[in-house]
Amino acid sequence: MASSSVAADMELDRPNLEDYLPSDSLPQEAPRNLHLRDLLDISPVLTEAAGAIVDVSGSLDLKSSVACFSGLFGAVQVDGRIISEVFCGKLNLVFVANHTSMIDFIILEQMTAFAVIMQKHPGWVGFIQKTILESVGCIWFNRNDLRDREVTARKLRDHVQQPDNNPLLIFPEGTCVNNQYTVMFKKGAFELGCAVCPIAIKYNKIFVDAFWNSKKQSFTMHLVRLMTSWAVVCDVWYLEPQYLREGETAIEFAERVRDMIAARAGLKKVPWDGYLKHNRPSPKHTEEKCALYLPLPSSKK
Amino acid sequence: MGSTSSMLTQYDIEEVQDHCNHACESRTVTVDLIPFADPVCSDLISSHAWWELVSQQEIVSLYHRFCQLDRNGGGFVSADEFMSVPEFAVNPLSQRLLRMLDGLNFKEFVAFLSAFSPHTSLQQKIEFIFKVNDTDCNGKVAFEDILSILRDMTGSFMTEQQRQKVLMHVLEEAGFTEDSHFTVPDFMKILGNSDLKMEVEVPVD
Numbered sequence: 001m002a003s004s005s006v007a008a009d010m011e012l013d014r015p016n017l018e019d020y021l022p023s024d025s026l027p028q029e030a031p032r033n034l035h036l037r038d039l040l041d042i043s044p045v046l047t048e049a050a051g052a053i054v055d056v057s058g059s060l061d062l063k064s065s066v067a068c069f070s071g072l073f074g075a076v077q078v079d080g081r082i083i084s085e086v087f088c089g090k091l092n093l094v095f096v097a098n099h100t101s102m103i104d105f106i107i108l109e110q111m112t113a114f115a116v117i118m119q120k121h122p123g124w125v126g127f128i129q130k131t132i133l134e135s136v137g138c139i140w141f142n143r144n145d146l147r148d149r150e151v152t153a154r155k156l157r158d159h160v161q162q163p164d165n166n167p168l169l170i171f172p173e174g175t176c177v178n179n180q181y182t183v184m185f186k187k188g189a190f191e192l193g194c195a196v197c198p199i200a201i202k203y204n205k206i207f208v209d210a211f212w213n214s215k216k217q218s219f220t221m222h223l224v225r226l227m228t229s230w231a232v233v234c235d236v237w238y239l240e241p242q243y244l245r246e247g248e249t250a251i252e253f254a255e256r257v258r259d260m261i262a263a264r265a266g267l268k269k270v271p272w273d274g275y276l277k278h279n280r281p282s283p284k285h286t287e288e289k290c291a292l293y294l295p296l297p298s299s300k301k
Numbered sequence: 302m303g304s305t306s307s308m309l310t311q312y313d314i315e316e317v318q319d320h321c322n323h324a325c326e327s328r329t330v331t332v333d334l335i336p337f338a339d340p341v342c343s344d345l346i347s348s349h350a351w352w353e354l355v356s357q358q359e360i361v362s363l364y365h366r367f368c369q370l371d372r373n374g375g376g377f378v379s380a381d382e383f384m385s386v387p388e389f390a391v392n393p394l395s396q397r398l399l400r401m402l403d404g405l406n407f408k409e410f411v412a413f414l415s416a417f418s419p420h421t422s423l424q425q426k427i428e429f430i431f432k433v434n435d436t437d438c439n440g441k442v443a444f445e446d447i448l449s450i451l452r453d454m455t456g457s458f459m460t461e462q463q464r465q466k467v468l469m470h471v472l473e474e475a476g477f478t479e480d481s482h483f484t485v486p487d488f489m490k491i492l493g494n495s496d497l498k499m500e501v502e503v504p505v506d
Contacts, residue, residue: 036475043499052388
């Protein structure tokens with residue numbers, strides 16, 4: 001079971017969402033007739049924009065924007081047939097960010113209340129995750145459970161569809177990476193059928209190295225180091241929302257967003273799969289395997 | 302905040318209020334600075350009924366916000382700096398608004414936002430909407446202009462053909478054609494009876 005989950009982790013494919021989720025995700029409302037004044041009245045959208053500019057506290061909850069955009073929904077009848085539904089809103093979106101440290105989430109949370117998809121960690125980190133994050137709406141997953149993927153995918157879809165939920169923040173790299181590189185983005189965040197808002201985070205190394213290697217150092221120690229350092233300085237850039245382009249696959253979309261984030265934060269792109277950090281076969285393991293197949297004198301046993 | 306002063310004098314505040322009212326009266330958001338001793342300006346102000354579109358406390362509040370946005374302290378907010386506000390960045394009309402907002406100094410910034418004041422008349426709000434539609438700023442809105450706003454708003458939810466069909470249909474229903482050009486009075490007629498509400502509250506401590 002362990003080896004098959006390693007193989008599954010390392011490949012980018014995942015089960016086809018369409019097999020498990022309903023295809024029709026538009027709201028079912030009775031259409032009403034649309035008029036010219038409905039199309040010209042863009043005041044709600046303009047109000048949202050002005051509200052964002054004016055908001056001094058910076059705590060404007062994005063979910064209010066989502067609810068507002070669901071306003072205009074009607075049908076146009078031509079020759080007795082309903083030819084289209086003018087669907088001006090229901091702005092489904094997710095945020096994706098590169099991932100350097102667990103505190104990425106804490107930093108971003110200062111700006112907007114996000115719901116996050118996260119791996120459950122053991123120990124007191126898990127406790128904090130459970131108590132604090134439950135309130136903002138967190139979707140838990142277990143990386144090593146294959147069937148959990150389908151359940152998680154469905155939860156993600158559902159979450160994004162609900163206008164009352166906090167916007168979803170996904171770290172598509174899947175694991176914390178050194179502050180200098182971005183590794184390949186898992187495509188899951190990019191096939192939810194909604195807009196993706198990239199966020200680029202870059203820590204300033206002068207103050208602290210925020211990179212957390214969970215294999216070498218527990219998060220407690222990492223957090224202690226961060227908290228006792230003089231300051232954590234990082235730049236956060238919210239980039240323009242991106243949509244899946246015609247003829248573009250989810251993987252290409254993921255790569256395109258990764259390009260944007262890497263360019264913005266000045267990070268190098270490497271093609272490594274992030275999970276190699278956790279699941280690279282140890283040299284000892286490889287050696288033993290070789291010994292089975294090659295008629296070498298067994299010096300190490 | 303670099304070289305910009307973080308304090309507004311009472312004179313500055315009044316100057317901004319004047320600019321704001323003048324800008325609304327003249328129907329365009331002026332890009333040039335009004336010299337503070339402009340006799341024409343003060344004449345205009347004194348010859349019209351005085352009402353505060355933006356209160357003094359609101360101006361102070363907006364100044365704090367402006368300074369917050371103007372991170373490099375250049376005295377104006379660039380498109381990038383506006384786009385760093387996530388709620389603004391995800392707005393479908395952000396690019397359009399950026400064209401009107403890019404490089405505004407504080408006075409112009411307040412004048413722009415005064416369209417969202419509860420004291421601004423319906424006519425002025427409709428004029429603002431007209432300006433957003435009027436892509437090439439020639440005082441006329443054409444089929445293409447409205448279509449392009451529809452495109453911004455609906456994105457990939459509708460195909461281009463669907464958009465055109467819908468727009469054609471509602472235009473014909475209202476007695477216009479694909480070749481019609483709309484002026485501000487046309488917009489007033491179409492939107493004048495609606496319960497259009499376009500207000501933003503400026504948080505004041």
